[in-house]
Amino acid sequence: MKKAKKFLLIIFFLGLYGSLQAQREDAGDYEYDQEILVGINKNTNGGLIGGFTLKLGYRIDDSKFQFFGLDLVNVKNPKEVRYQTVLGNSFIFGKSNYLYSIRPYYGREIIVGKKAPQQGVQVSLLGAIGPTIGIIAPYYIEYAVSRVETVREQFDPEVHQSRFNILGPGRVFEGIGESEVAFGANAKVAVNFEFGVFKSNVTGLELGYQLEGFTREIPLMPTTENNQVFQSVYFTFFYGFRR
Numbered sequence: 246m247k248k249a250k251k252f253l254l255i256i257f258f259l260g261l262y263g264s265l266q267a268q269r270e271d272a273g274d275y276e277y278d279q280e281i282l283v284g285i286n287k288n289t290n291g292g293l294i295g296g297f298t299l300k301l302g303y304r305i306d307d308s309k310f311q312f313f314g315l316d317l318v319n320v321k322n323p324k325e326v327r328y329q330t331v332l333g334n335s336f337i338f339g340k341s342n343y344l345y346s347i348r349p350y351y352g353r354e355i356i357v358g359k360k361a362p363q364q365g366v367q368v369s370l371l372g373a374i375g376p377t378i379g380i381i382a383p384y385y386i387e388y389a390v391s392r393v394e395t396v397r398e399q400f401d402p403e404v405h406q407s408r409f410n411i412l413g414p415g416r417v418f419e420g421i422g423e424s425e426v427a428f429g430a431n432a433k434v435a436v437n438f439e440f441g442v443f444k445s446n447v448t449g450l451e452l453g454y455q456l457e458g459f460t461r462e463i464p465l466m467p468t469t470e471n472n473q474v475f476q477s478v479y480f481t482f483f484y485g486f487r488r
Contacts (some may be wrong), residue, residue, distance in 0.1 A: 277487040278304045282448065284483030288455065290320050290475055298347075298355055298481050308356045312372060316348040316431075320457075320475055322465040334413030339468045341400045343382040346457065348431045350375030365448075367439040373431075377457055379427035381464075385415025399423075403470045431461035445488060451481040 284298040296318025302310045321344075327335045334397045352373025358365055383399040389410045390396055405411065433452025458474040465471055 247354045272367045276423075280485055280487040282447065282483045282485030284451070284481040286316065286318060286479055286481045288318070288477040288479035290323070290361050290477040291318060295319065295479065298483065300485075302354065305353075306361075307344065309483065310354040310369075312354060312358075312371075312373070313320075313351050314348075314350050314352065314375075315348070316350070318346050318348070318463075320344040320346050320463075322469065322471065324466060324469050328411075329410055330411065330413055332412055335406075336411055336414045337384070338408040338411065339400070339402065340384045340442075341402075341467050341468045342384055342463070342465050343380075344465060345377040345380040346431075347380070348375060348457070349435075350431060352433075354437070366413070367437075369437045369439070370435075371437060371453075372415075372434045374432040374455050375430070377429040377459070379429060379463065380457055381423050381427055382424040383420040387412040387415060411482075427459045427461060427463060429457060432456065433459040445486060447487055449482075451479075451483065453479055453481075455479055 267319040272435065280300075280302040282298075282300040282302070284300070286295040286298055287293075288295040296316055298314065298316050300314040302312040305311055322340070325337050325340055327430055328338055328342050329335055350373040352371055354369050356367065356369045358369075385397050386400050387397050388396055388405055389412055395412060397419065399420060433455045435451050437449060437451050439447050439449035455477045456474070457476070460473075462473045487488050
């Protein structure tokens, strides 16, 4: 929580800085009514690529927008550790389930520092809230029962007690048909930095804090503490179009 509070303070001061800069610079004619953005997400609860984002924004007035978004992310337990097998495969010992989080949301965005059509950086602050649909999919491993026999099955700490008998993970999306669904809600606050030299295109970076909770505990790793509420710091690189 201390890291999250520090991050929120950073967001506040960056937004304040952008607002002061906007008062000193001529924003020029840089008006648009709609935007469509897609992005790649990296967060403290995800892997190398945390997930993907789609965002549709609509103008309210000169400095305010409303937007609808959808995040598709893979949420991990912070205690997950990857191990290498003798075959060169990698797996997570103790993991029984994946959590794929589907987050539709609605939010508002306030522009605190506008940019000219072909120069500068636009800074905005945003907040959003919405429901969450969690897909809890089994994590399969390939396990050596004997020297000549292997099986692929969901990790069970009562059965798979030695990581040295695990040859690797199961196939991609194996067991997805056995998934369960969990419901919850999500909220986030962030600061946006938008770049680009063309009026109709936008590239940028969103830095924010994400909070997500479910109606029940999510059993990602049965041998350690599991959570019902997840929080993370994230950044999203995005690209899109405006008109």
